[in-house]
Amino acid sequence: MLHYSITPSDLHAHLFSVSLEISEPASDGVQLTLPAWIPGSYMIRDFARNVVDLRAEANGQPLKVTSVDKQTWQLAATDGPVTVHYQVYAFDLSVRSAYLDQYFGFFNNSSLCLAVQGQADRSCTLAISLPDTETPWQLATGMPRQSGDQFGSGVFTAGSYEELIDYPVLMGQLAIQEFIAGGLKHGLVVAGHHYGDLGRISGDLAQICEYQIDLFDHQVPFESYLFLTIVVGKGFGGLEHRNSTALLCSRKDLILPGKQTIDNDYRGFLSLCSHEYFHSWNIKTLKPREFIPYRLAAEQYTRQLWFYEGITSYFDDYVLHQCGLIDAATYLQLVGDTIARVQRSTGANRQTVTDSSLYAWTKFYKQDENSPNSIVSYYAKGGLIALCLDLLLRRDSDHQVTLGTVMRDYWLEYGATGKGTEDESFASFVEQKYSVKLAAFLERALYSTDPLPLNELLSEFGVELSHEVAADDNTIGGKPASNNIPVALGAKYKASPQGLELQTVYNGEAAERAGLSAQDRIIAIDRLQVTEQSVKEVFDRYQPDQQVTVHAFRRDELLSLKLVWDKPRANNRVLRVKRPEQLKGWLNPKR
Numbered sequence: 001m002l003h004y005s006i007t008p009s010d011l012h013a014h015l016f017s018v019s020l021e022i023s024e025p026a027s028d029g030v031q032l033t034l035p036a037w038i039p040g041s042y043m044i045r046d047f048a049r050n051v052v053d054l055r056a057e058a059n060g061q062p063l064k065v066t067s068v069d070k071q072t073w074q075l076a077a078t079d080g081p082v083t084v085h086y087q088v089y090a091f092d093l094s095v096r097s098a099y100l101d102q103y104f105g106f107f108n109n110s111s112l113c114l115a116v117q118g119q120a121d122r123s124c125t126l127a128i129s130l131p132d133t134e135t136p137w138q139l140a141t142g143m144p145r146q147s148g149d150q151f152g153s154g155v156f157t158a159g160s161y162e163e164l165i166d167y168p169v170l171m172g173q174l175a176i177q178e179f180i181a182g183g184l185k186h187g188l189v190v191a192g193h194h195y196g197d198l199g200r201i202s203g204d205l206a207q208i209c210e211y212q213i214d215l216f217d218h219q220v221p222f223e224s225y226l227f228l229t230i231v232v233g234k235g236f237g238g239l240e241h242r243n244s245t246a247l248l249c250s251r252k253d254l255i256l257p258g259k260q261t262i263d264n265d266y267r268g269f270l271s272l273c274s275h276e277y278f279h280s281w282n283i284k285t286l287k288p289r290e291f292i293p294y295r296l297a298a299e300q301y302t303r304q305l306w307f308y309e310g311i312t313s314y315f316d317d318y319v320l321h322q323c324g325l326i327d328a329a330t331y332l333q334l335v336g337d338t339i340a341r342v343q344r345s346t347g348a349n350r351q352t353v354t355d356s357s358l359y360a361w362t363k364f365y366k367q368d369e370n371s372p373n374s375i376v377s378y379y380a381k382g383g384l385i386a387l388c389l390d391l392l393l394r395r396d397s398d399h400q401v402t403l404g405t406v407m408r409d410y411w412l413e414y415g416a417t418g419k420g421t422e423d424e425s426f427a428s429f430v431e432q433k434y435s436v437k438l439a440a441f442l443e444r445a446l447y448s449t450d451p452l453p454l455n456e457l458l459s460e461f462g463v464e465l466s467h468e469v470a471a472d473d474n475t476i477g478g479k480p481a482s483n484n485i486p487v488a489l490g491a492k493y494k495a496s497p498q499g500l501e502l503q504t505v506y507n508g509e510a511a512e513r514a515g516l517s518a519q520d521r522i523i524a525i526d527r528l529q530v531t532e533q534s535v536k537e538v539f540d541r542y543q544p545d546q547q548v549t550v551h552a553f554r555r556d557e558l559l560s561l562k563l564v565w566d567k568p569r570a571n572n573r574v575l576r577v578k579r580p581e582q583l584k585g586w587l588n589p590k591r
């Protein structure tokens, strides 16, 4: 038996105290480890670096602990039960690790609970205490409860270590709004200072959940579900779990009472919720065979993240449209944003989406100023591949089969059974089950950097995709631009009163040809100062191919360079419904 106890012991020092009782330690001594990463976020994070002051005891006596490596401890052999005590420093305000202060606490058990080697398959119990605060705290988690009142402290159970670390916990003065979707209990739980209309939000969430439950034909891999939400001034993130999701959002993302229209911020929050909820099927149960089981001590590679993140990204906004939360024009603008983002990066010509998946650990999760020149996002391009798949399936099955239909059947075959998927499973499944041939399309889409057949497919569904000039180097997307500046710098920049700080310099374009690099700060063009205030006025003076003198700082060194302006490129991707009768149920033009 394994029993963990977690106490938020020092809110000001951001410390959780943890104890672990091991009733049957291995005869040659217990080995303890903490994961290096958390499923769903493919980066080595070395959670053990936050463990402080680890001690062990047996029979009332201290037991010798030897540190083995960055995340492993070896306890001396003993015959009786062993108890381990340690603290964990928790001040990472993200959904991936742990956080604690006097206002709220959040943790993943992968940051707090040591795994006992050889006992990962055993069930365990976890007692969680709440701190002694002036206004009482509550706690919310999807972990099955053994004792204690709903949202109070108590004892929880998990069937294995992998299950234990899939139940994040949120604590504090929580705002809780429960709702029913698909006949199942759901809850929106919010920690942090917020002004959101939780009644309205949970109503919108109920529609999203209901739609997805219907899409999977009421085969639901959980009995209840929680949206555990941390609200901050500025933040964004989500991590999927088996019967909950941990979300981080900005205060302005939660719609205010009395507001009717769904603005971009709130739409983004609903998309995030829709995305993480869809993952309950697509990665939490249907998953790459390489992830069965997870091995959390080091990187675990797969070429399939494009499928799990791409298809999920496709459905997140698509479900919003199908629920009537966003109209067809808004939906198409979001698709245009994604196409523009993928096609703007020269990295899309240099990395395949399967390689992007494989190198998630070192490239996608460790992006730098050169990433747009060297990598493609498996989320964004994966989402566009999913769009193509949906349209191809509809077209080639005479509108009988959709990507939604396939996901339901595929989930039953490879997810509900626990089989897991291999690189080629999807194409062969679709061909066998529906006689739709996808192999040739997928071969090109996944293993080459050839452009996707977006124009052709969208056009067959009555939608025209046009390449249009963007307003400036910074604003590209799916929205038609007005007031374009006449020249292009070929760099993304952040304008401030101090100048233009270059964030990305695109290969082969004006800024790079002139010798400018990311992080350079342009302070003057033709010896006149350029700032946030004057940038448009300055750029408006010039014509493509004209040469100017640029002064910029690189670190503390002043550069004087000759720059020849580029012609503005058609970087926007604008989608318009031209022949609504051809949409055939893919989109609803009346919404």
Ligand SMILES: [Zn+2]
Pocket: 275, 279, 308, 309, 312
């Ligand atoms: Zn995701």
